[in-house]
Amino acid sequence: MxxxxxxxxxxxxxxxxxxxxxxxxxxxxxxxxxxxxxxxxxxxxxxxxxxxxxxxxxxxxxxxxxxxxxxxxxxxxxxxxxxxxxxxxxxxxxxxxxxxxxxxxxxxxxxxxxxxxxxxxxxxxxxxxTEPAEALLLSIEEVFRAGHERPSDELLKSWCNGRLVESHLALISAFAAINSDREIGGDVVSQLVMVKVPDGDSLLGRIRDRVASAIP
Structure with missing residues (x-):
């Protein structure tokens, strides 16, 4: 069976x-x-x-x-x-x-x-x-896949100013949005590139670098 x-x-x-x-x-x-x-x-x-x-x-x-x-x-x-x-x-x-x-x-x-x-x-x-980046990415990608809009700039900013894990959520959400050709405000990107990434976390580091490349 x-x-x-x-x-x-x-x-x-x-x-x-x-x-x-x-x-x-x-x-x-x-x-x-x-x-x-x-x-x-x-x-x-x-x-x-x-x-x-x-x-x-x-x-x-x-x-x-x-x-x-x-x-x-x-x-x-x-x-x-x-x-x-x-x-x-x-x-x-x-x-x-x-x-x-x-x-x-x-x-x-x-x-x-x-x-x-x-x-x-x-x-x-x-x-x-605290959350592994992969856990956050799972939900973010699934929500995008279902056709939902990206988090608003205001929400991304509030996450950047919130808990460390929320700043990582903002970073990964912006990364997923950029990869799906959704625009992120320049002022938001400027905050995102300042997000603290744990030492040795190569995934979050690469994601931050990708987001930083969106700065005009």
Missing amino acids: SSERILDEFLGEQPKRLHKSHRNLAKIVREAYPIGVPAMIMKSSTDRLGNSAGYSFHLGTPDEILRRVASWLITEAGEEQRVLWKLIPLLWKRHGREDVALSALLLANLDSERAGLDPWVVLASSINS
């Missing part, structure tokens, strides 16, 4: 009342992550890519499985997505690699207009005091 079939059966067995609690949903998706992941691969991924990459766990769940879980959550929620908006920060708090990826899918595909929420504000309020 395929992993998708096993996952669909597992999710189909869950009671409808489950969707009234973001905490219960967090428990169920954690049970769903390992479906279809061979035990040896899962253990290897957890050992090599968990704590060393800044995650509490990394099971190696394929992207298509995570997208299937996200689709199930959104479909079952229907028009009442309040619980899923509450699930996003909870997933960031638990901070598994799969949690971060699933939260990115939810953030990008929930109806933010109907909820009266800005996905960028939700993202900034959900992240922890």
Whole structure:
């Protein structure tokens, strides 16, 4: 039986009342992550890519499985997505690699207009005091992929003046925007190139250099 079939059966067995609690949903998706992941691969991924990459766990769940879980959550929620908006920060708090990826899918595909929420504000309020650049990039790219506008110049500036992790969020968001041919104000870029990057973080360093190249 395929992993998708096993996952669909597992999710189909869950009671409808489950969707009234973001905490219960967090428990169920954690049970769903390992479906279809061979035990040896899962253990290897957890050992090599968990704590060393800044995650509490990394099971190696394929992207298509995570997208299937996200689709199930959104479909079952229907028009009442309040619980899923509450699930996003909870997933960031638990901070598994799969949690971060699933939260990115939810953030990008929930109806933010109907909820009266800005996905960028939700993202900034959900992240922890320190985050691997890859975790931030996951959400940023997914939100852009879903067709959302980039963060406003005002929001980028506020992030630059906020927590260090928010300044990194601003830097990576601007990088992704520039790469997708979205313009960033020159005054914002001037602030972004002053963002402090941890010693030895070559990814953030390269991103800052790329953003700096956008200065006229």
